[in-house]
Amino acid sequence: MSIKSLPNESMPREKLLSHGPSSLTNAELLAIFLRTGTQGMNVIELSDRLIKEFGSLRELFSSSKKEFCSHKGLGEAKYVQLQAVLEMTQRYLAETLQRGDALTSPEHTKLYLSSILRDRQREAFYILFLDNQHRVIQDEVLFEGTIDSASVYPREVVKRALHHNSAALILAHNHPSGVAEPSQADRRITRRLSDALALVDIRVLDHFVVGDGEVVSFAQRGWI
Known part of the structure; x- marks a missing residue:
């Protein structure tokens, strides 16, 4: 038909x-x-x-x-169109966060982080660097590892946070397995980072773990 x-x-x-x-x-x-x-x-x-x-x-x-x-x-033309659409979606979400919605719209933040991290084949540790109004100054993948782990160094996180003159951070990483449930190692590194950053008056506001169909927030779990 x-x-x-x-x-x-x-x-x-x-x-x-x-x-x-x-x-x-x-x-x-x-x-x-x-x-x-x-x-x-x-x-x-x-x-x-x-x-x-x-x-x-x-x-x-x-x-x-x-x-x-x-x-x-x-074909190639459709592939190019599709990549442009996906990139525009990510930039739209990023621009919304830059206006200060990183905390007031946690679901929006989850959508953005999921679009960045969900389909990565290796574990990546991602950080949103925020100013004192919780607007995004910069965001970047700071560490990348294997299919099931990524080494995270508190010293490097503190160094980058000071470089961006951050007042607060939102942490995120993906689980390539697709299971978003945080591990004990995830909770330990979050505590280590929070303690290290507190020494220079920088707060960790949340840590998101991105899985296949779910994004878990440490703040919503009461862990931060």
Whole structure:
């Protein structure tokens, strides 16, 4: 069936305009991005097939250029568009945090950290350096390790925090295993960092652990 033969309320663009983006399925959202189908397959059918082939929308978005372009209906131009969309999303989230929402919108912070860390194949230790109004001064991956650990050195964290003239920090790291539950080692290094930074009047406000589908906040657990 051609997409033109579908009733207006079933067409992705019209559905989005009438009911909002949250009303669309993953296939319908992808169809808006792809715009056109292939011979014998309309764009919604193509989108549904691609999501099934990749396994999920997330797997499609995180695929390599070679893997992405190997599927019928996708090519280099679409890959470039997709990377641009993903980068714009990260920059939008980053700009919102820079306005001072790092603490007032913890869910927004989780979204941003998840977009940065979730799909990394190695454990990475990430820091948001904040001013005294809790606005983001700088953010960076300070340490990177193996698939299940990363060595974190309090001296280096203190050094970078002083370099950025930070008043506070938000810590984050990923678990490539996909399980976000913090380990005892995670709790120990958080305490060591908090103690070291307190000596120079810098507070650790939170530590987030990013998993496959969950982000755990130490502050929400009452651990900070």
